Amino acid sequence: DVKVTQSSRYLVKRTGEKVFLECVQDMDHENMFWYRQDPGLGLRLIYFSYDVKMKEKGDIPEGYSVSREKKERFSLILESASTNQTSMYLCASSFGTGARNTEAFFGQGTRLTVV
Amino acid sequence: AQKVTQAQTEISVVEKEDVTLDCVYETRDTTYYLFWYKQPPSGELVFLIRRNSFDEQNEISGRYSWNFQKSTSSFNFTITASQVVDSAVYFCALRRYNTDKLIFGTGTRLQVFP
Numbered sequence: 601d602v603k604v605t606q607s608s609r610y611l612v613k614r615t616g617e618k619v620f621l622e623c624v625q626d627m628d629h630e631n632m633f634w635y636r637q638d639p640g641l642g643l644r645l646i647y648f649s650y651d652v653k654m655k656e657k658g659d660i661p662e663g664y665s666v667s668r669e670k671k672e673r674f675s676l677i678l679e680s681a682s683t684n685q686t687s688m689y690l691c692a693s694s695f696g697t698g699a700r701n702t703e704a705f706f707g708q709g710t711r712l713t714v715v
Numbered sequence: 716a717q718k719v720t721q722a723q724t725e726i727s728v729v730e731k732e733d734v735t736l737d738c739v740y741e742t743r744d745t746t747y748y749l750f751w752y753k754q755p756p757s758g759e760l761v762f763l764i765r766r767n768s769f770d771e772q773n774e775i776s777g778r779y780s781w782n783f784q785k786s787t788s789s790f791n792f793t794i795t796a797s798q799v800v801d802s803a804v805y806f807c808a809l810r811r812y813n814t815d816k817l818i819f820g821t822g823t824r825l826q827v828f829p
Binding site for chain 2: 609631633635640641642643644645648650658688690692694696697701703704705706707708709711
């Protein structure tokens, strides 16, 4: 079974802190994604990566950055956390591109609260 | 522009009732993929089905069935004889052929009461 693991289920951070959310997948997937989930807004894509050291902005990249130094690990970084970044963060991975692309597999989510 | 609309924010039913979750999508592409995911209270999105735009056959998997109609740009999901374990948030999503990104609807929260 594909496993996507996020390092924390719950996090509480202070405004202005630098926050790292870690995600690891064990199926050698090329593609990895970070989504943010808010009530009434569904899931919105923050960043994604289709290869090591490669990244592309999603729909809401402002205030975030990412790092992918190894194929299995994709980190989301909040450079200076703000209260409007309080949300559920979901990591996902998938294999292949275009017609070969599989469904995305998701981690269990990290609920981040910024106080 | 690509968009997925799930107009039903929340649905409540009693066990054993049938329930249909609506999904309407917008795309100008001729090739695309549609998905349904389930998010139980544990938080992890669970993949249910993927359908490509050339396959309009309806699909049935146990108590679950999906009705894909390109003429109305809809991909609706029906649960027959609902159970309490079906209580979750359900997301419909769209992916363009030449990208790997999913575009999600806002989700429908289904509550099944005993």
